[in-house]
Amino acid sequence: xxxxxxxxxxxxxxxxxxxPGCGHGIVLRLIGEIIDELGIREKMILxxxxxxxxxxxxxxxxxxxxxxxxxxxxxxxxxKRVHPDKFILVYQGDGDLAAIGTAEIIHAANRGENLxxxxxxxxIYGMTGGQMAPTTLIGQKTTTSPSGRTxxxxxxxxxxxxxxxxxxxxxxxxxxxxHSVRNINKxxxxxxxxxxxxxxxxxxxxxxxxSMCPVxxxxxxxxxxxxxxEQMISYFPPGVYKDxx
Amino acid sequence: MxxxxxxxDSKRVLLKGNEAVGEAAIKAGCQCYFAYPITPxxxxxxxxSRRMETENRVFLQAESEVAAINMVFGAAAAGxxxxxxxxxxxxxxxxxGISYIxxxxxxxxxxxxxxxxxxxxxxxxxxxxxxxxxxGGGHGDYRxxxxxxxxxxxxxxxxxxxxxxxxxxxxxxxxxxxxxxGQLVEPFEMHPYKPMFEKLPPKTWAxxxxxxxxxxxxxxxxxxxxxGLEQLNRKLEQKYKKIQSELRWFENYNCDGxxxxxxxxxxxxxxxxSAIKKHNGNGKKVGLFRPRTIWPWPDVELVEIAKKNKNVxxxxxxxxxxxxxxxxxxxxxxxxxxxxxxxxGMGGGWNPTPESIYDKIxxxxxx
Ligand SMILES: Cc1ncc(C[n+]2csc(CCOP(=O)(O)OP(=O)(O)O)c2C)c(N)n1
Ligand code: SF4
Numbered sequence: 001x002x003x004x005x006x007x008x009x010x011x012x013x014x015x016x017x018x019x020p021g022c023g024h025g026i027v028l029r030l031i032g033e034i035i036d037e038l039g040i041r042e043k044m045i046l047x048x049x050x051x052x053x054x055x056x057x058x059x060x061x062x063x064x065x066x067x068x069x070x071x072x073x074x075x076x077x078x079x080k081r082v083h084p085d086k087f088i089l090v091y092q093g094d095g096d097l098a099a100i101g102t103a104e105i106i107h108a109a110n111r112g113e114n115l116x117x118x119x120x121x122x123x124i125y126g127m128t129g130g131q132m133a134p135t136t137l138i139g140q141k142t143t144t145s146p147s148g149r150t151x152x153x154x155x156x157x158x159x160x161x162x163x164x165x166x167x168x169x170x171x172x173x174x175x176x177x178x179h180s181v182r183n184i185n186k187x188x189x190x191x192x193x194x195x196x197x198x199x200x201x202x203x204x205x206x207x208x209x210x211s212m213c214p215v216x217x218x219x220x221x222x223x224x225x226x227x228x229x230e231q232m233i234s235y236f237p238p239g240v241y242k243d244x245x
Numbered sequence: 246m247x248x249x250x251x252x253x254d255s256k257r258v259l260l261k262g263n264e265a266v267g268e269a270a271i272k273a274g275c276q277c278y279f280a281y282p283i284t285p286x287x288x289x290x291x292x293x294s295r296r297m298e299t300e301n302r303v304f305l306q307a308e309s310e311v312a313a314i315n316m317v318f319g320a321a322a323a324g325x326x327x328x329x330x331x332x333x334x335x336x337x338x339x340x341x342g343i344s345y346i347x348x349x350x351x352x353x354x355x356x357x358x359x360x361x362x363x364x365x366x367x368x369x370x371x372x373x374x375x376x377x378x379x380x381g382g383g384h385g386d387y388r389x390x391x392x393x394x395x396x397x398x399x400x401x402x403x404x405x406x407x408x409x410x411x412x413x414x415x416x417x418x419x420x421x422x423x424x425x426x427g428q429l430v431e432p433f434e435m436h437p438y439k440p441m442f443e444k445l446p447p448k449t450w451a452x453x454x455x456x457x458x459x460x461x462x463x464x465x466x467x468x469x470x471x472x473g474l475e476q477l478n479r480k481l482e483q484k485y486k487k488i489q490s491e492l493r494w495f496e497n498y499n500c501d502g503x504x505x506x507x508x509x510x511x512x513x514x515x516x517x518x519s520a521i522k523k524h525n526g527n528g529k530k531v532g533l534f535r536p537r538t539i540w541p542w543p544d545v546e547l548v549e550i551a552k553k554n555k556n557v558x559x560x561x562x563x564x565x566x567x568x569x570x571x572x573x574x575x576x577x578x579x580x581x582x583x584x585x586x587x588x589x590g591m592g593g594g595w596n597p598t599p600e601s602i603y604d605k606i607x608x609x610x611x612x
Contacts, residue, residue: 042456045323048464057462063452065322066464068345071315074307078319078327079452081277081303086454104315107308 008032010041010061017055021221023211024053026178027120030188031089032060034195044087045079047072051093052126070101073108076115087198090117095125098134098158105160109204112169116198117206118191119160122213123232130216134158137231142216161208161241172197172205173241179212179228183238202245210236255436262400263288263427265435266330266356266420269404271296272438275354276325277303279316281335284368285424286358289330310335314342314355321351322463324451326408330356332424333374334365336382343417344383348465348477352411354404355389356420358427361594369594370424370512375568378421379540386478388485390492391419391540393510394426398433399537409441412448414488421539423564425512425596485541493546494537499525500550503532505610508547508573509562510536513590513597517562520602529610539569544576551580560609562597563590 007013011032018025035041041062048056050069057064067075076090097105097119108115124142125131131144135157139148149157161173172194176187190207197205210232212224219227260268267289270278278297280290290306297304303320307313313329320327331339336357346353359374361367378391390410392403400422407418452461467474498518500506509517514535521531534550536543551557559581561570567588574586589597589605597605 043454045452045454047319054466057460057464061455061460063455063460064462064464065319065452066462066466067318068315068341071311071318071342074312074315075319075322077305078277078279078303078316078325079323081305082320082323082325083453103308104312107312 124216171203177210267292310338314339340383347387373565493543495543496535498533500532519599
């Protein structure tokens with residue numbers, strides 16, 4: 001038998017608590033593969049966010065700190081300052097990064113902290129049961145925008161990559177999605193780039209990943225793929241927003 | 246943590262309380278300092294911005310107190326000696342992070358140079374953050390050790406002690422000073438770092454990358470009581486009980502045989518002492534009981550003194566509407582009538598003078 005893929009060594013055999021069809025699980029797998037490929041498991045410290053990915057320490061075999069909601073970039077800043085030779089990975093959801101933690105991500109980016117940020121944008125608050133996020137689309141119904149989000153009074157969804165490009169100390173910004181195999185492969189390449197940038201001392205690098213939350217969106221896993229294809233990518237266009245290399 | 250002596254032997258120097266705190270942190274081997282400017286504590290970040298740079302350590306002016314305390318959380322998790330400083334409104338903002346630090350059992354030092362409140366209040370000295378500091382402050386069942394200096398010397402010594410206590414007990418330790426003590430300039434003995442303990446527990450839990458060991462996890466989430474949160478709460482409770490039995494610092498000035506005992510800490514204790522010195526010799530004897538730790542509170546010692554002195558009255562003086570007063574009432578509730586525990590104080594940045602305390606003493610003793 002020819003083994004093409006095995007489970008990454010940096011990931012536990014425990015099954016995740018993510019819902020069926022959730023994008024977080026795909027991102028986790030990609031991170032695991034890249035950690036193995038780069039051989040950095042024993043050199044890294046991961047910051048887990050508050051959100052569905054909070055228990056990342058149950059899934060990953062590396063040092064992990066679970067941060068307060070939105071504060072991972074501040075925690076990671078300190079980790080990197082104390083251990084400049086270690087690889088520090090920041091993982092955040094959209095409520096975590098683009099609502100409660102807006103100040104922390106903007107200032108970590110503005111200081112040009114040499115960090116690798118994985119930003120999982122699923123346009124909703126998954127963990128708390130599907131409330132409106134700063135990235136929720138116009139017209140999208142959530143438990144706290146039952147008639148659909150309106151620009152008036154709720155504002156328009158925040159495009160984080162575009163926002164961060166204006167900060168001159170950011171070095172690499174890319175948006176990808178995980179709703180198809182082709183895009184998953186692109187996402188893997190982007191994550192790898194963001195990892196290698198830190199290892200090469202390039203500076204603040206982030207990949208924003210459009211990700212499915214079928215349970216929060218109240219659709220089937222298949223429909224959630226369509227939602228990204230038909231609704232999300234027109235407002236959040238994938239692509240490289242900054243590459244100063 | 247290796248002893249880190251900078252400079253040679255002791256020398257007498259003149260510094261502000263807030264600067265002495267900074268120098269003590271340097272001497273105690275503080276590797277990282279994160280803060281956000283606020284009066285009346287800004288001398289500490291200003292002083293440390295220079296000193297940390299010359300020592301090649303981490304100084305970072307954060308974007309907010311929220312970010313600063315989460316940087317403290319990160320540095321502590323990474324195993325570094327770390328400190329932050331602020332004043333009342335900034336400490337309120339830090340409370341979520343302090344709860345996480347206490348829950349994750351990480352060591353750190355937090356300086357609160359208390360100012361008038363509530364709200365933006367004013368920049369005058371105050372002691373109105375007593376409840377916030379001694380009752381935990383943030384959410385959940387936890388405590389912080391709180392040392393209360395009343396001189397520049399104590400700002401220096403206690404800051405050094407704070408690092409040791411934080412590492413020894415694995416928890417946040419407060420230095421609770423105020424606008425007067427922080428701004429006070431007086432000579433003090435700047436001695437090398439004096440460790441409190443011969444050996445500190447190794448930081449085997451620190452995040453350093455998992456080479457050659459199992460991964461370390463720093464967390465505070467436990468989804469069910471049985472999952473570990475009940476256990477964590479019991480463990481913390483035991484730790485706090487141990488500290489209560491080991492760490493009750495106080496000063497007894499003339500309390501033996503006193504007719505009146507003033508109870509005050511920080512700046513008010515200095516002012517009270519001047520008044521007492523002026524008063525003694527007027528026939529009646531006045532003493533001062535000064536808690537040097539405000540958590541844990543030296544209740545056992547106060548009770549001992551109260552038992553010895555029959556008919557003694559107590560006068561609690563605070564720059565607040567009466568917060569430590571409750572700890573005094575609790576300590577003495579079985580042996581002293583409530584009417585014999587008097588209060589003199591005011592909130593909003595008010596401070597007593599030696600004269601006003603002198604008058605208060607005379608009035609109380611006449612009754
Ligand atoms: C200070 C604070 N406020 C609110 C919460 C509740 N909370 C937990 S997760 C979450 C939203 C997370 O959403 P997101 O970052 O988009 O991650 P997802 O679960 O969608 O992956 C909220 C509001 C909290 N834990 N802490
Ligand atoms: S709620 Fe959404 S984001 Fe959370 S695990 Fe389920 S599908 Fe994933």
